[in-house]
Amino acid sequence: MPVLVGGTVTGPSEFRVDPDVDLRVPADRRELTAHPAAVLGVIAAGGVLGALARAGLQATFPHPPTGFPWATFGINVAGCLLIGALMAVLTARPAGPLVRPFLGVGVLGGFTTFSTYAVDAQRAVAAGSPGTALAYLAATLAGALLAVWAGDAVASRLLARAKVGAAR
Template sequence: MNRPPRARTPLFPHLFPTLGRRGWGPVALTVAVAAGGAAGALCREAAQTVWPPEEQGFPWTTLLVNVVGCAAMGALMAALRSRARAPVWAGPLLGTGFLGGFTTFSSYADDIRVLLEEGEPGTAVGYLAATVAAALLAVALAGTVTRRLIGLARDGGRAR
């Protein structure tokens, strides 16, 4: 019995609804995410090479990378959502891939473990709370600023 070919659906249809309609299958999505993730991880490693965490005491590099990555995610998602036809590859490649590879929850968690083992529970709890608060603030602020700048550009520079 011949069955009609099944339509391919993306891995995350609610995030990237146009992938299925444009013929992108799970393999293409995975390649985009993997390529972006590899580039993001290399950039994070470069930041940690330039500013090694073990020389700082407090894990400033990991905090900075995570906050910058969250701000970039807020700006990227606001920019993509503002477009009527954003490139189908942009979210998976740049958001999930690059920024997912650039930011690091595992290093953040390990930094907390190290601070606790070194007898610095106050610093560990402060770092834990500061990272979450700064990351949420960064993504919200960057998204808001990006939406306003796009709105100004569309209005010809006139304030609303």
């Protein structure tokens, strides 16, 4: 059972809802109202960077309406891999309060594009390629879920090895 000690929850990390913000902890709830403009500012700045990277990749690798949208697929899977890795890193090594909003919500949220995922599928159906649309929908969902898991698992293992290596 986690215990509240000086505004922090001690105990197993699996009890935390989020690695750096747990709304069950009064100190964490206060953090959300302490600097909302800064949080929104870093999310916006990160979102611009992520969206520009995504737009550049999509412009570099266009696809016809009936073709498989490889750029969007790759962007979403890569973004999910990085989100999984980021959450593992922030769980193992907590960072400042603006790191996760900037990188996770801003950069990677702006980079991944599940709205384009839906539009790409709709366009494929409208262009007469429902099979491509269905394959794309399924592959993206499976790929994204596996990528988050893989990013978290690989980063967690690497961090654990680094910790063991540093302890020697």
